[in-house]
Amino acid sequence: MAMNTQEGFPEKGTLRDQVLFALRYVVRAPSTHNSQPWLFHFNDSTLSIYADWSRMMKESDRDGRDLCISLGTCIEHSKTTFTHFGMLEKLSINESFEIGDTEPIATLTLHPSTDKDAFLFPFMQAIERRFNARGPFVKKMIPSDLMRTIIEVTEPGVTIQVITDDTQLLTFASLTGEGMRVAHRDPKFREELAKWMINNYSKKKDGIPGYTMLAPGLLSLILPTIIGKFNMGGLLSKLNYASISSSSGTIIFSSEERPSSWVHVGIAYARISLILNAYSVFTSVFVASIEMPEIRTHLKELLQIAGLPQFACVFGYPKITLRQSPRIPPEDRMI
Structure with missing residues (x-):
């Protein structure tokens, strides 16, 4: 999917519209086997990131390490993206969760978009074109x-x-x-x-x-x-x-x-x-x-x-x- 950080953002849309647009960049985060083991819940001004434990690899990731690392990449993409769009007020990470828990892994407090952060534009471009290199x-x-x-x-x-x-x-x-x-x-x-x-x-x-x-x-x-x-x-x-x-x-x-x-x-x-x-x-x-x-x-x-x-x-x-x-x-x- 072609993406452009300067076009299509719903400047006059609702906060939910803006969140859904920004999440297109968040889900570009890398994950083990491209399993995308994250779930999102948005309510009022809070976006919560949950683990989808059903996507945990039973053989290659028995302790859940790779799934948790994948969630971390999602959180970093969230921080970069919502900061770029001038929407991030606060990011909190659950430091005490255990494998299989149903609580959010991270919570973001958001507000309607203000001015875009130009400093982060190169990193948004990086999200648009990043891939896991293979070969020489x-x-x-x-x-x-x-x-x-x-x-x-x-x-x-x-x-x-x-x-x-x-x-x-x-x-x-x-x-x-x-x-x-x-x-x-x-x-x-x-x-x-x-x-x-x-x-x-x-x-x-x-x-x-x-x-x-x-x-x-x-x-x-x-x-x-x-x-x-x-x-x-x-x-x-x-x-x-x-x-x-x-x-x-x-x-x-x-x-x-x-x-x-x-x-x-x-x-x-x-x-x-x-x-x-x-x-x-x-x-x-x-x-x-x-x-x-x-x-x-x-x-x-x-x-x-x-x-x-x-x-x-x-x-x-x-x-x-x-x-x-x-x-x-x-x-x-x-x-």
């Missing part, structure tokens, strides 16, 4: 001022480590490959992944389209079956190794092992991703080394990571520009 990167240095900006990003309870050393980057690539091989040995993991994959002609608004995995049209029709029935871990680990090793660096996010901390990890990741995207630098998520407990321990030790790794991505200039994955319209996620 152009191996080149990131501008020093941009590197300084992402290194200085802070988020409560989250340790962020930016790694550009080639030896450490290759270590991360090797551990990611090992994690991929371990994960794909499990038929239940493969079956779950295959169920979330969709072909390039699908009308579904969630799931992983084949084109985001660099699969052309015809291959995308059979790729879910191939992934589900055959152990492709070896091939995928080699492809991921090549992608990671060609990137400009990796970012490891660490925190305590609890749901609200995972939400803050997602907030930090989304903020850094939007900063990079605004300068045509894109991120690619690789969490296989974190999802396998033994490999996660090796990752912490070998890269001397402070805290417990919860999420990881690489960044750089991708050789291939991908179109965005589909999204469920926000009005269909209102409760």
Whole structure:
């Protein structure tokens, strides 16, 4: 869907009209398997963000970490979007929720739009065109001022480590490959992944389209079956190794092992991703080394990571520009 932050906003509409328009940008937030595990409730001047626990991955996300990180990206997109449209009065995050709770994860107090925040316009443009990079990167240095900006990003309870050393980057690539091989040995993991994959002609608004995995049209029709029935871990680990090793660096996010901390990890990741995207630098998520407990321990030790790794991505200039994955319209996620 083509989007433009300068056109179509209902300046004279009701607050609800403005909220629904802004949510088109909020739901562009990245999520595990493009599962979009968020729900919204709007009442008077309050927008509440809830978890849709029915979208939690039973095999690859048994503790709910990835779902909570996805909620964090949604919250950061909410903060950026509603601030840009001059609507955000207050944002509160529930720091005590547990997996399966029915309380809101975050609450935003909003008011009718005032002047747009021009400073955030590049980040709104980044939301419009962001994608999870796949395939090789152009191996080149990131501008020093941009590197300084992402290194200085802070988020409560989250340790962020930016790694550009080639030896450490290759270590991360090797551990990611090992994690991929371990994960794909499990038929239940493969079956779950295959169920979330969709072909390039699908009308579904969630799931992983084949084109985001660099699969052309015809291959995308059979790729879910191939992934589900055959152990492709070896091939995928080699492809991921090549992608990671060609990137400009990796970012490891660490925190305590609890749901609200995972939400803050997602907030930090989304903020850094939007900063990079605004300068045509894109991120690619690789969490296989974190999802396998033994490999996660090796990752912490070998890269001397402070805290417990919860999420990881690489960044750089991708050789291939991908179109965005589909999204469920926000009005269909209102409760």
